Amino acid sequence: xxxxxxxxxxxxxxxxxxxxxxxxxxxxxxxxxxxxxxxxxxxxxxxxxxxxxxxxxxxxxxxxxxxxxxxxxxxxxxxxxxxxxxxxxxxxxxxxxxxxxxxxxxxxxxxxxxxxxxxxxxxxxxxxxxxxxxxxxxxxxxxxxxxxxxxxxxxxxxxxxxxxxxxxxxxxxxxxxxxxxxxxxxxxxxxxxxxxxxxxxxxxxxxxx
Numbered sequence: 443x444x445x446x447x448x449x450x451x452x453x454x455x456x457x458x459x460x461x462x463x464x465x466x467x468x469x470x471x472x473x474x475x476x477x478x479x480x481x482x483x484x485x486x487x488x489x490x491x492x493x494x495x496x497x498x499x500x501x502x503x504x505x506x507x508x509x510x511x512x513x514x515x516x517x518x519x520x521x522x523x524x525x526x527x528x529x530x531x532x533x534x535x536x537x538x539x540x541x542x543x544x545x546x547x548x549x550x551x552x553x554x555x556x557x558x559x560x561x562x563x564x565x566x567x568x569x570x571x572x573x574x575x576x577x578x579x580x581x582x583x584x585x586x587x588x589x590x591x592x593x594x595x596x597x598x599x600x601x602x603x604x605x606x607x608x609x610x611x612x613x614x615x616x617x618x619x620x621x622x623x624x625x626x627x628x629x630x631x632x633x634x635x636x637x638x639x640x641x642x643x644x645x646x647x648x649x650x651x
Contacts, residue, residue, distance in 0.1 A: 461631045468629035469585075470502050473552075476583055476624075476644060477506045480550065490548045491530075492572060493538060493556030497523035500530045503552065511548070513541055539567035541575055549580040558587040558605050558640070565608075569616045578650040582620065584613060585628055588641040613643055620645035 457465065480486065486507045491500045494512035496519045503510045504527075511531045514520050515538070523532045533542050538556070551572055557565045572582055587607035595604030614622045628640040 457631070457634065461633060464631035465634075466498070468631065469554075470499070472626060472629055472642060473499065473502055473554075473583075473585075474505070476642065477502070477550075480581055481506050484549075486549045488548050489550040490541075490543070490552070490575070492541070492551055492553045492568075494523065494530075494532070495519050497527045497530055497532070499552065499554050500527055504529065507550070511543070513538065513543075537564075537567075539564065539571050541571050543575045545574055546577045546580075547575050549577050551576055551580075551582045552585075553583075554585045555640070556586070557584065558607065559603070561606075566616060569613075573617070573619060573647070576647050578647055580647050581623075582617065582645045582647070584643045584645070586613070586640050586643070588613075588643075589638055607640070610641055610643055614645075617645050620647050 488509045488511070489503055489507040490511040490513060491497070491503055492513050494500055494514045495516075496514075497512055500510055500512045500523070509531065510529075511533060512523060512527075513533050513535050514523065515535055517534055520532045520534045523530065535541060538560075553572070557568060560568060576582060587605055588610050589607035590609040590612065592607035593604065594606075610622070610625055622643065623646050624642075624644045626642045627638070628642060630639050
């Protein structure tokens with residue numbers, strides 16, 4: 443069986459350093475806006491970054507919670523993340539469909555341009571797991587390609603490197619047991635060659651019956 447694609451540092455971002463700095467500022471500003479709104483609704487004692495890579499977003503989460511868990515498949519990214527962010531609880535996983543976490547362990551979960559690189563059946567399995575680890579009335583923030591017509595790379599090879607857009611409505615359907623609370627465009631640098639690169643999608647889990 444072919445091994446899943448192993449990401450390289452130069453594949454994590456597709457622009458130069460100056461453009462990446464601008465992108466990071468814009469993305470993190472929007473992420474902080476969501477997190478400030480959620481913090482105003484109550485404490486977030488444990489939150490998680492799913493598909494965290496080496497943790498380029500994880501430090502922002504630390505601003506809003508005392509315990510951040512970062513789940514990542516590639517061992518070298520886990521090692522790099524631990525070295526860069528020793529206060530983040532990095533956990534290696536073989537698959538996002540099987541997270542080493544308890545049921546309802548987290549009040550908030552983030553995926554940031556992660557699900558867009560998975561085949562449909564893998565996304566469904568990952569989302570099922572995300573739903574499992576979130577507390578009732580907890581939140582999930584997805585930031586993913588949302589143009590349902592967009593495909594880049596070798597999508598025919600489920601273990602290859604590709605990006606696929608899925609509509610907000612598709613994610614809403616898959617997030618069974620959650621309400622879609624808010625969406626907003628993912629901001630990137632103004633010089634990027636595409637203007638529509640996805641959406642933030644904030645979901646809230648239903649209360650326990």
